Amino acid sequence: MLSVKNLCASVDDKQILRGINLEVRAGEVHAIMGPNGSGKSTLASVLAGNEKFTVTDGSVEFMGRNLLELSIEDRARMGLFLGFQYPVEIPGVTMANFMKMAVNEQRKFRGEEPLSAGAFLRMMREKSAVVELDSKLTNRAVNEGFSGGEKKKNEIFQMAMLEPKLAVLDETDSGLDIDALRIVATGVTKLHTNENATIVITHYQRLLDYIVPDYVHVLYKGRIIYTGDKTLALKLEKEGYDWLINDYKE
Amino acid sequence: MAEKEILENIDSEYKYGFTSDIDTETIGKGLNEEVIRIISSKKGEPEWMLERRLAAFRHWQTMKLPTWAHLDIPEIDFQDIIYYAAPKARKTLGSMDEVDPELKRTFDKLGIPLEEQMALAGVAVDAVMDSVSVKTTFRETLAEKGIIFCSISEAIKEYPELIKKYLGKVVPHTDNFYAALNAAVFSDGSFCYIPKGVRCPMELSTYFRINAEGTGQFERTLLVADEGSYVSYLEGCTAPQRDENQLHAAVVEIIVEKDAEVKYSTVQNWYPGDKDGKGGIYNFVTKRGLCRENARLSWTQVETGSAITWKYPSCVLLGDNSVGEFYSVAMTNNYQQADTGTKMIHIGRNTRSRIVSKGISAGKSQNAYRGLVRVAKGADNARNYSQCDSLLIGDKCGAHTFPEIDSHNPTAVLEHEATTSKISEEQLFYCNQRGLSTEDAVGLIVNGYAREVLAKLPMEFAVEAQKLLAISLEGSVG
Numbered sequence: 001m002l003s004v005k006n007l008c009a010s011v012d013d014k015q016i017l018r019g020i021n022l023e024v025r026a027g028e029v030h031a032i033m034g035p036n037g038s039g040k041s042t043l044a045s046v047l048a049g050n051e052k053f054t055v056t057d058g059s060v061e062f063m064g065r066n067l068l069e070l071s072i073e074d075r076a077r078m079g080l081f082l083g084f085q086y087p088v089e090i091p092g093v094t095m096a097n098f099m100k101m102a103v104n105e106q107r108k109f110r111g112e113e114p115l116s117a118g119a120f121l122r123m124m125r126e127k128s129a130v131v132e133l134d135s136k137l138t139n140r141a142v143n144e145g146f147s148g149g150e151k152k153k154n155e156i157f158q159m160a161m162l163e164p165k166l167a168v169l170d171e172t173d174s175g176l177d178i179d180a181l182r183i184v185a186t187g188v189t190k191l192h193t194n195e196n197a198t199i200v201i202t203h204y205q206r207l208l209d210y211i212v213p214d215y216v217h218v219l220y221k222g223r224i225i226y227t228g229d230k231t232l233a234l235k236l237e238k239e240g241y242d243w244l245i246n247d248y249k250e
Numbered sequence: 251m252a253e254k255e256i257l258e259n260i261d262s263e264y265k266y267g268f269t270s271d272i273d274t275e276t277i278g279k280g281l282n283e284e285v286i287r288i289i290s291s292k293k294g295e296p297e298w299m300l301e302r303r304l305a306a307f308r309h310w311q312t313m314k315l316p317t318w319a320h321l322d323i324p325e326i327d328f329q330d331i332i333y334y335a336a337p338k339a340r341k342t343l344g345s346m347d348e349v350d351p352e353l354k355r356t357f358d359k360l361g362i363p364l365e366e367q368m369a370l371a372g373v374a375v376d377a378v379m380d381s382v383s384v385k386t387t388f389r390e391t392l393a394e395k396g397i398i399f400c401s402i403s404e405a406i407k408e409y410p411e412l413i414k415k416y417l418g419k420v421v422p423h424t425d426n427f428y429a430a431l432n433a434a435v436f437s438d439g440s441f442c443y444i445p446k447g448v449r450c451p452m453e454l455s456t457y458f459r460i461n462a463e464g465t466g467q468f469e470r471t472l473l474v475a476d477e478g479s480y481v482s483y484l485e486g487c488t489a490p491q492r493d494e495n496q497l498h499a500a501v502v503e504i505i506v507e508k509d510a511e512v513k514y515s516t517v518q519n520w521y522p523g524d525k526d527g528k529g530g531i532y533n534f535v536t537k538r539g540l541c542r543e544n545a546r547l548s549w550t551q552v553e554t555g556s557a558i559t560w561k562y563p564s565c566v567l568l569g570d571n572s573v574g575e576f577y578s579v580a581m582t583n584n585y586q587q588a589d590t591g592t593k594m595i596h597i598g599r600n601t602r603s604r605i606v607s608k609g610i611s612a613g614k615s616q617n618a619y620r621g622l623v624r625v626a627k628g629a630d631n632a633r634n635y636s637q638c639d640s641l642l643i644g645d646k647c648g649a650h651t652f653p654e655i656d657s658h659n660p661t662a663v664l665e666h667e668a669t670t671s672k673i674s675e676e677q678l679f680y681c682n683q684r685g686l687s688t689e690d691a692v693g694l695i696v697n698g699y700a701r702e703v704l705a706k707l708p709m710e711f712a713v714e715a716q717k718l719l720a721i722s723l724e725g726s727v728g
Binding site: 049 | 674
């Protein structure tokens with residue numbers, strides 16, 4: 001589904017990604033861990049097409065297409081979803097309107113008719129239950145006045161609405177209390193099928209108690225330096241990164 | 251209505267820019283006493299009206315163009331303007347069937363259903379083409395309630411007592427340069443009278459259209475809501491796309507008697523000029539309402555058109571416990587300039603006013619909010635809340651606010667809040683990542699920003715206004 005080869009990217013002439021290689025197949029869950037500043041969020045942003053970053057080398061294939069040639073919105077419409085670490089507020093724009101536009105853009109891209117108002121509202125109600133969000137949400141402005149926990153739940157709610165092929169969740173667990181973490185994480189798990197894939201970027205092993213990864217990658221200085229299974233996360237939690245990154249320190 | 255559906259219909263150009271091939275009767279360019287006599291006689295006005303016009307004209311000649319606004323106004327040659335243009339009537343109109351078919355097509359194109367559609371929409375319309383009121387729908391229905399809704403020319407002839415009593419009372423011809431000019435040369439407009447205790451059963455609407463070339467448009471609207479009555483009034487404006495600048499100087503006067511309520515909504519979409527700033531309407535408008543005891547006047551405006559806008563719908567809160575409101579979205583793009591706001595004059599006791607102004611500047615435009623809140627000595631317990639927000643799109647435009655507070659009563663409570671914001675890269679990226687194009691995202695964000703004001707508009711108008719905001723922003727991003 002996703003094939004990243006030797007991906008290099010920079011921001012303001014500063015090289016952040018220095019040759020990422022990553023293969024993600026349908027049905028898989030990948031966790032990306034690593035110390036602060038290793039390039040985890042940059043990888044997520046570059047996959048989504050954030051123009052702040054310049055791709056300097058490498059290739060990315062997504063669903064058989066050259067991802068790097070596509071606009072941000074076409075990547076999204078094809079089924080690439082980014083769960084934001086810091087979701088932005090859009091004052092005055094209701095979640096209902098925002099999601100209606102998003103869902104219908106995706107449908108239009110696939111050559112489908114827009115959803116009727118009734119079907120859409122049913123879908124909103126159904127999907128907000130996935131992350132135990134109040135269905136009153138529909139009339140609130142996008143992320144405006146949301147608590148930290150609500151913002152993250154709202155990201156997963158949007159993921160539920162858009163049913164992406166590939167979800168990249170950028171530190172979706174940061175700033176969550178234990179209950180919110182459980183709700184968000186089980187929400188993600190409920191959405192997982194054999195048809196889609198998830199990349200979770202996280203600092204903490206506890207998220208992976210719920211979202212069990214097939215692979216755990218350690219990103220350091222813009223490269224994936226180690227890949228293991230779910231037990232790697234437990235080891236990292238106990239021992240830190242030092243044993244891994246010593247060899248790479250300059 | 252979802253923004254989506256609204257944004258689906260985006261046209262990239264000014265969609266009202268067509269001209270209609272209608273037989274037009276004009277008088278020559280220029281302004282002098284003779285021209286005013288011609289206008290008055292063409293309209294078959296009584297002598298007293300002509301005298302009023304001449305008094306206004308003589309006063310106007312002594313006045314100077316106002317220069318205090320934050321506007322760069324090219325010199326206007328007032329002798330190079332045609333002051334009267336009318337679609338030539340074939341004969342007196344007895345029914346819709348007799349209206350010039352081309353004229354009917356024009357109003358159809360504008361989406362102004364003059365006939366049966368109006369019945370469904372429940373809106374009574376007075377359409378003013380160039381200088382003359384073309385057709386007032388629903389007069390009979392309204393007449394049953396004693397409501398008068400007709401062109402001001404007719405009112406001068408048929409209801410001279412009401413006109414003498416109210417015309418020029420709120421905006422006298424001495425008020426300002428453009429009000430004096432309008433009082434001298436106004437050619438048509440709407441008159442509306444709601445009798446005591448009557449709640450107008452439908453929204454009343456005036457549609458203004460400039461068609462003829464080289465003409466100025468000077469309408470005069472007078473709205474009287476008698477004691478305990480209610481009316482919601484809508485006003486829309488469009489003009490053809492031309493390279494020349496055309497002058498529009500209107501006056502709107504509203505009298506809200508004791509316990510009455512008036513809602514006045516405007517969607518102003520005069521031709522704004524092209525992307526290089528060529529052409530467009532110069533829009534100099536004086537709008538003011540007078541509120542008696544317990545009366546309430548609410549102005550809502552969405553201003554997207556005109557090359558230059560100079561407009562301050564105001565409330566004189568004369569009666570105790572009266573309430574004035576001003577809700578505004580003013581958007582400028584390319585080389586447009588707007589200087590708009592309101593005046594809330596608190597004279598009665600316990601008077602309250604509320605101002606919500608949302609400016610949106612894009613392109614190389616300049617957008618100013620100018621407001622005055624005045625509390626007179628006797629206005630005990632006056633309250634005002636003002637909120638002035640500015641949204642900037644791009645880095646070549648300007649937003650300015652000139653709020654003035656002038657309080658002469660220590661019991662007054664006045665609040666003022668102001669914000670300036672930009673559409674952030676993060677917001678756009680967020681929307682893009684959910685599959686929205688940048689253009690749709692900007693339309694969505696701007697409509698969200700203006701939501702508080704748009705929510706005050708009647709439904710059909712709100713939809714049109716949302717579309718307009720999106721269309722007017724075309725090409726402002728990226």
